[in-house]
Amino acid sequence: MSDASARTGSQPWLLSFPSIALFLGLLVVPLALTAILSFNVFDSMAGTQDEFTADNYIEILTDRYYFELFLRTALMSGGVTLLCILVGVPETIILSRMQPRYQGIFFVMILGPLLISVVVRTLGWSILLGREGLINRALVELGLIQTPLQLMYSMTGVVIALTHVMLPFMVIAVWSTLQKLDGQVADAARSLGAGSFTTFRRVILPQLLPGILSGSIIVFTLSASAFATPALIGGRRVKVVTTSIYDEFLSTMNWPLGAAIAILLLIGIACVVMGSNRIIERKFKQVFS
Amino acid sequence: MKDKGLGSNGIGSLIFHTLFMIFIIAPLAVIILVSFSDKGYISMPFDGVSLRWYRAILDAPELMNALWISIWIGLGAATVASLVAVPAAIAIARYRFAGRDALMALLLSPLMIPHVVLGVAFLRFFSLMGWSGSFMALLLVHALIVVPFSLRLTLGAIIGLSRDAELAARSLGASRWVAFRRILLPLILPGVAGGWVLSFIQSFDEVTMTVFIATPGMTTLPVALYHRVSMLTDPVTTSVSAIMIVGTMVMMFILDRLVGIDRVLIGKK
Numbered sequence: 001m002s003d004a005s006a007r008t009g010s011q012p013w014l015l016s017f018p019s020i021a022l023f024l025g026l027l028v029v030p031l032a033l034t035a036i037l038s039f040n041v042f043d044s045m046a047g048t049q050d051e052f053t054a055d056n057y058i059e060i061l062t063d064r065y066y067f068e069l070f071l072r073t074a075l076m077s078g079g080v081t082l083l084c085i086l087v088g089v090p091e092t093i094i095l096s097r098m099q100p101r102y103q104g105i106f107f108v109m110i111l112g113p114l115l116i117s118v119v120v121r122t123l124g125w126s127i128l129l130g131r132e133g134l135i136n137r138a139l140v141e142l143g144l145i146q147t148p149l150q151l152m153y154s155m156t157g158v159v160i161a162l163t164h165v166m167l168p169f170m171v172i173a174v175w176s177t178l179q180k181l182d183g184q185v186a187d188a189a190r191s192l193g194a195g196s197f198t199t200f201r202r203v204i205l206p207q208l209l210p211g212i213l214s215g216s217i218i219v220f221t222l223s224a225s226a227f228a229t230p231a232l233i234g235g236r237r238v239k240v241v242t243t244s245i246y247d248e249f250l251s252t253m254n255w256p257l258g259a260a261i262a263i264l265l266l267i268g269i270a271c272v273v274m275g276s277n278r279i280i281e282r283k284f285k286q287v288f289s
Numbered sequence: 290m291k292d293k294g295l296g297s298n299g300i301g302s303l304i305f306h307t308l309f310m311i312f313i314i315a316p317l318a319v320i321i322l323v324s325f326s327d328k329g330y331i332s333m334p335f336d337g338v339s340l341r342w343y344r345a346i347l348d349a350p351e352l353m354n355a356l357w358i359s360i361w362i363g364l365g366a367a368t369v370a371s372l373v374a375v376p377a378a379i380a381i382a383r384y385r386f387a388g389r390d391a392l393m394a395l396l397l398s399p400l401m402i403p404h405v406v407l408g409v410a411f412l413r414f415f416s417l418m419g420w421s422g423s424f425m426a427l428l429l430v431h432a433l434i435v436v437p438f439s440l441r442l443t444l445g446a447i448i449g450l451s452r453d454a455e456l457a458a459r460s461l462g463a464s465r466w467v468a469f470r471r472i473l474l475p476l477i478l479p480g481v482a483g484g485w486v487l488s489f490i491q492s493f494d495e496v497t498m499t500v501f502i503a504t505p506g507m508t509t510l511p512v513a514l515y516h517r518v519s520m521l522t523d524p525v526t527t528s529v530s531a532i533m534i535v536g537t538m539v540m541m542f543i544l545d546r547l548v549g550i551d552r553v554l555i556g557k558k
Contacts (some may be wrong), residue, residue: 012380016392019436023395026433027407030414034406037413085537090302091309097297106306108541108550110313116537117494117511120530123518124316127323127331127527134319164316201322226405228495232519242405249409249501262409269403 038259048255066261070268073240076159076230077223080235083163084219085212088170093204095171096178111168118165122229123162126152129233158234162223169222170215177211210280217276221269241265317534332521342528349525355513358424359493366431367439367488373432374439375481379473381440382447389532397441399434407434408501415502422504430502431492438491439484442548446480447473478523483548490540 038056041049060066078118091110097105113121128134130149136148151157189199227242234240239247241261248258298306327337344350374396380386381393399407411430420426455477457466474481496511503512510533518526544550 009386012384012386012389015376015380018334019396020392022369022373022429022436023398026411026414026430027398030410031402033417034410034413045428087309087312090305094298094302094306097302106310108545109310111550112538113313113317115490115494115541116317116534117496117514117530119496119511119515119518120320120533121316123514123526123530124318124320126518127319128316134315161316166311167313199407202444221403226517227405227500232515238326242403245405245409245464249412255413259409259413262403262406265403266406273401287394 020057026193034259035263037067037256038263040256040259042254042256044254047253056257057264059257060260060264069239069241069244070264072238073224073242074154076162076238076240077220079159080162080166080223081216081220083159083171084166085216087163088167088215089208089212090180092171092174095175110171113164114168118226118228119232121165122161122232125157125164125229126233129157129160152233153235153237155234155238158230158238161229161233162226165226165229166219166223169218170212173215173218174208174211177208181207213276213280217273221272224269225265320527321531321534323524324531326524326527328524331524333529342524343532345525346528346532351508351511352510352517352525352529355508355510358507362424362428362431363489363493365428366435366492367485369429369432370435370439370488371443372486373479373486374436375443378443378447382444383452397437400437404495404497405501406478408498411498412501412542418422421502422507424507425505427499427502428507430498431495434490434495434498435488438487439481441483442480442487443477446477450476456470479547483544486540486547490537492550497531500535 004154037048039051039054040053041051041055043049095106098106129149130136131150131152133151135151136145139145140148149156151160185207186199186203189203190196194202225242227246230238230240231243231246234243242265245258245261245265248254252258294425301376323331324342325338325340327339327341334341377392377396383387407430413548415421415426416422442516447548455468455472458472463471492510494511495509496515499509500512500515510529514526517523541550
């Protein structure tokens with residue numbers, strides 16, 4: 001693209017001006033205001049004050065309650081990520097072995113739920129997970145348990161429902177790596193006498209690792225920032241970072257503290273993304289170059 | 290990968306696959322089943338089949354109101370997003386300029402920032418500006434968060450496109466605008482339209498950000514549904530959800546016709 005128009009100075013800026021205006025006015029400014037808000041003083045009688053303090057951050061970083069809140073959120077996201085790997089990776093490999101016709105059908109079935117509101121999917125899980133729900137009935141019928149399990153308003157329930165919400169992202173990530181994979185390498189390993197498990201562990205899995213890692217980053221960060229599923233399945237009993245931000249803003253009305261938690265969530269997620277990207281770059285430099 | 294076909298998967302793989310698909314479909318199937326219940330509460334299994342919970346939607350004015358707001362917000366947000374994203378996509382795809390990568394990162398940033406943080410930021414901003422409960426404000430922030438989808442699908446359509454026809458038109462005296470409208474736009478239209486439909490769906494489904502800035506009179510359907518589900522368990526939520534599932538399936542069919550559903554969802558090519 002080295003023709004005359006590629007040199008035109010102002011042309012690209014004219015074209016992108018509307019989008020830049022929209023993003024400066026409605027994204028950069030509100031985020032900056034939120035960062036400022038997180039340093040405001042909050043008075044339980046008079047509300048948010050114009051004075052500045054670091055107390056909101058000090059409270060979050062020293063109080064055990066918030067430490068447990070962030071830890072619980074990280075464990076929940078970690079659990080969902082692990083389940084997505086254990087379930088999503090084998091399924092994607094199974095899909096890759098099917099005829100294109102079947103692949104198409106199952107892809108739409110697996111990825112389609114991404115386009116359905118997360119509230120709807122969560123409602124489905126709350127019907128399934130209830131004390132009288134289908135899962136508990138089936139487990140009691142089968143004689144596996146005596147009394148119904150408490151799945152609603154429990155961490156187990158939240159992790160199950162979130163795994164359902166996040167699985168498509170893992171399938172997408174692993175699938176795109178799998179497409180680049182040369183099937184002949186696996187065939188070569190087999191023909192040289194490697195068993196199917198050895199072939200998987202020594203040949204296929206290492207090649208899939210970049211996809212699994214990028215899928216894990218997506219699943220982890222989206223789980224840590226998920227709201228509707230932990231709020232509806234976990235309720236008040238399983239509080240995570242997002243639901244406590246919601247409570248600070250809309251129940252307690254302590255906006256500066258809520259803003260500080262939100263900023264810390266943003267920073268935490270940015271650290272996870274950048275940290276894992278660095279690991280991926282270091283580990284797979286030799287694989288890619 | 291040689292021997293393709295269901296057969297190259299062992300019996301264990303097929304059992305795994307079946308359980309996986311049941312896991313994926315179960316929560317959606319159970320909603321559609323329960324929505325036909327004739328009981329006054331959400332129960333599964335049930336005995337009598339009825340349409341009473343579909344009729345009950347008509348008696349829930351706040352859900353009907355929220356549905357219309359969601360539709361108008363979705364139409365408006367998808368349109369505004371396309372109007373700003375298409376020129377930006379042309380700038381990014383066709384020009385090399387300083388700040389091009391930064392522009393791309395800025396326009397894709399709504400995908401990276403947790404929607405809770407966006408919701409908090411907009412709540413603060415709207416309350417300072419006095420925009421709480423404003424339809425236009427809600428529409429514009431929805432447009433902002435769906436710009437990445439429109440941008441990506443439009444970029445996908447422009448990149449790899451030959452410029453020959455456009456340059457020929459220009460050399461024959463067509464103005465930039467005519468060359469865009471008569472040559473480039475028709476060529477990228479499937480991508481732009483796909484981006485518009487995907488943006489509409491994303492706006493229509495958004496709940497985490499909107500739950501912060503919705504007000505009692507200005508609420509979208511997922512937010513109204515969220516509040517209803519969190520407070521009481523009446524089967525109206527299942528009939529509304531069943532309609533949303535079927536509606537999404539129709540939209541998926543349209544997307545598939547326009548750009549191919551796998552391309553939208555996997556984002557390849």
